[in-house]
Amino acid sequence: MVPTRELLPTAEPLSLLRKDGSPVEDSPLAMPDDDVLLELHRRMVVGRRFDTQATALTKQGRLAVYPSSRGQEACEVGSVLALREQDWLFPTYRDCVALVTRGVDPAETLTLLQGGWHLGYDPYEHRVGPQCTPLATNTLHAVGFAHAARLKGEDTAALVLVGDGATSEGDTHEALNFAGVWKAPVVFLVQNNGYAISVPMSKQNAAPSLAHKGIGYGVPSVLVDGNDAAAVYAVVKEAVEAGGPTLIEAITYRIEAHTNADDATRYRTSDEVAAWLDRDPVDRVEAYLTARGLLTPERRAAVAAEAEEFAAGVRAALNTDHEHDPMSLFEHVYATPTRHLREQAAILAEELA
Amino acid sequence: MTAVSMAGALNRALADALAEDPTVLVFGEDVGALGGVFRVTDGLEARFGSTRVFDTPLAESGIVGTAIGMAMNGLRPVVEMQFDAFAYPAFEQITSHLAKLRNRTRGRVSLPVVIRVPYGGGIGGVEHHCDSSEAYYTHTPGLTVVTPGTPDDAYRLLRDAIASPDPVIFMEPKRRYWSKGEVTSDPIPMNRALIRRPGKDVTLIAYGPMVATALETAEAATEEGWDVEVVDLRSLAPFDDETVCASVRRTGRAVVVHEASGFGGYGAEVAARVTERCFHHLHAPVLRVTGWDIPYPPPKLEEHHLPNVDRILDAIARLQWDDEVVEVRGA
Numbered sequence A: 001m002v003p004t005r006e007l008l009p010t011a012e013p014l015s016l017l018r019k020d021g022s023p024v025e026d027s028p029l030a031m032p033d034d035d036v037l038l039e040l041h042r043r044m045v046v047g048r049r050f051d052t053q054a055t056a057l058t059k060q061g062r063l064a065v066y067p068s069s070r071g072q073e074a075c076e077v078g079s080v081l082a083l084r085e086q087d088w089l090f091p092t093y094r095d096c097v098a099l100v101t102r103g104v105d106p107a108e109t110l111t112l113l114q115g116g117w118h119l120g121y122d123p124y125e126h127r128v129g130p131q132c133t134p135l136a137t138n139t140l141h142a143v144g145f146a147h148a149a150r151l152k153g154e155d156t157a158a159l160v161l162v163g164d165g166a167t168s169e170g171d172t173h174e175a176l177n178f179a180g181v182w183k184a185p186v187v188f189l190v191q192n193n194g195y196a197i198s199v200p201m202s203k204q205n206a207a208p209s210l211a212h213k214g215i216g217y218g219v220p221s222v223l224v225d226g227n228d229a230a231a232v233y234a235v236v237k238e239a240v241e242a243g244g245p246t247l248i249e250a251i252t253y254r255i256e257a258h259t260n261a262d263d264a265t266r267y268r269t270s271d272e273v274a275a276w277l278d279r280d281p282v283d284r285v286e287a288y289l290t291a292r293g294l295l296t297p298e299r300r301a302a303v304a305a306e307a308e309e310f311a312a313g314v315r316a317a318l319n320t321d322h323e324h325d326p327m328s329l330f331e332h333v334y335a336t337p338t339r340h341l342r343e344q345a346a347i348l349a350e351e352l353a
Numbered sequence B: 001m002t003a004v005s006m007a008g009a010l011n012r013a014l015a016d017a018l019a020e021d022p023t024v025l026v027f028g029e030d031v032g033a034l035g036g037v038f039r040v041t042d043g044l045e046a047r048f049g050s051t052r053v054f055d056t057p058l059a060e061s062g063i064v065g066t067a068i069g070m071a072m073n074g075l076r077p078v079v080e081m082q083f084d085a086f087a088y089p090a091f092e093q094i095t096s097h098l099a100k101l102r103n104r105t106r107g108r109v110s111l112p113v114v115i116r117v118p119y120g121g122g123i124g125g126v127e128h129h130c131d132s133s134e135a136y137y138t139h140t141p142g143l144t145v146v147t148p149g150t151p152d153d154a155y156r157l158l159r160d161a162i163a164s165p166d167p168v169i170f171m172e173p174k175r176r177y178w179s180k181g182e183v184t185s186d187p188i189p190m191n192r193a194l195i196r197r198p199g200k201d202v203t204l205i206a207y208g209p210m211v212a213t214a215l216e217t218a219e220a221a222t223e224e225g226w227d228v229e230v231v232d233l234r235s236l237a238p239f240d241d242e243t244v245c246a247s248v249r250r251t252g253r254a255v256v257v258h259e260a261s262g263f264g265g266y267g268a269e270v271a272a273r274v275t276e277r278c279f280h281h282l283h284a285p286v287l288r289v290t291g292w293d294i295p296y297p298p299p300k301l302e303e304h305h306l307p308n309v310d311r312i313l314d315a316i317a318r319l320q321w322d323d324e325v326v327e328v329r330g331a
């Protein structure tokens, strides 16, 4: 633990890359190595392609609903790549791109939204907690998990993702407080994308920033440009290495509507969206790497081809109709099926016969 | 063997579990130095150290939510809710996550968490300290809900709850914390009801704080010439249809007793299950004796709310002994 980490965030978001891709000279953050930057770019391109593919599949009726994270790739990818193998990720419904970046199979990632089951992946396989839809509830799971690791003498950090709206929920505050008291190795990354469905920041919060809330819990806090993948990577990495809790607010924007079922024109203007399109997180890294001569046309084409291939795989998996066994409804309610559920299962089996 | 209080039996169960299994943790509000407001965790922090037995910040959702994370990471948390009504802030974590994660993850995530909830009235407590909240939990698939009626069962059920791979809501009848009995630890499966007193005329179905009241009623009923059987459910979810129905088929009459309000309550489920399964053996409708459908009353009035011997005897008297039509009252 570094005892001198600041409890209050900076007034301006920390950054490494300006929106045109030029580097920020006097940034207190360490610019990630070139290979990391190239990897950030590659995974953001693939992640975005996955996201647009999922949105398309929703329009085709293959997914019941899809909450897009288009525009938030710097957070989704930058934070996950900053994790070590042994660390855990505790995501929300918004974070499918973070999941596939962590290595979760894309079809298993989308099982929940496709409607075949409530969760498709094994949390222990890639150390990814179950995606949580009840807002902010995952913050406490992350704190408990990280505290348990500490008790077991393991060097494991937990990264928990929450939205700006979710910071108003009690669980966020309980989690920050528990993490502060227990000095649990948890990184809280708030993706402030400006809205909780339709409700803007101004109706959610009266503090100078969401990151300011850390000081009340003794949790060091950081404000970062959430469309700057290099900066997000740097602050999350530093927070993981610091060992205790950190609250990071990343300023970003949700380019798509809340979900495909939402009509964003009812609460925001197209000018506002256009201004954020101008600060695109993928373009920014691309411009920097191209100017440095690191992102060659060949590599760029290869990344684009990989993204297409990834999307084709998602299409193939999601366009396949799966049998959903009604009898599986009664499985895994308890470790051992109760007599009561066995009786109900028998009734359903008779109906199906 | 010497008699021990229910609180003492619970304390012994926690201590034995902590001693036997290094993954067991005990935490909650005031469970450390104080030993809990009911002293159930007395001496445990001193004996096992404050990494295994500890006070948490004062936040129930935080306690249960972090317990979920700890269980995901291989530990077995046993957490204390200070009083029934103060567990409500944890309701979302319990119903949306604790109860569901095994199912959501198709068995990949097991959450062996025990939530101890002191519940019920009869102690002269002021508001928010006397709720009978069991039905909120029994209505939630994925939860196991158990409640002891004796010190012996308090020890046994708590050991079984801690050993269970599933989350268990462990409801402790606080008015019986000081009742005494022997702890035998005879193995009886956690999901089985027990016949506490055999009888041939009528089955009284009770649990937790009402087991003692039902036994008292059975004694009083002998004066009226009724031979009352008392079934202690022990496990509210899952429900032991077998033991309960076998008893009712023998006696042909049944009364369900609980402190909680009757409307939409646990007794309604019991009455329905018994009626569905034992209809042709019944000489009378299954009656319920429960608390009124009112917010829990202030201490000076609680005696008018809680089921007691007279009210239960009155219900027994209405069970069509002389082929009269049964008067359903209050329910």
Ligand SMILES: Cc1ncc(C[n+]2csc(CCOP(=O)(O)OP(=O)(O)O)c2C)c(N)n1
Binding pocket: A094, A133, A134, A135, A162, A163, A164, A165, A166, A167, A193, A195, A196, A197, A254, A258
């Ligand atoms: C406890 C709870 N209340 C309400 C909802 C319904 N809901 C789903 S997403 C959402 C907005 C969340 O906004 P934010 O936290 O900013 O995350 P974002 O969707 O912008 O990523 C709401 C109100 C919910 N999922 N959980």
Ligand SMILES: [Mg+2]
Binding pocket: A163, A164, A165, A191, A192, A193, A194, A195, A196, A197
């Ligand atoms: Mg938001």
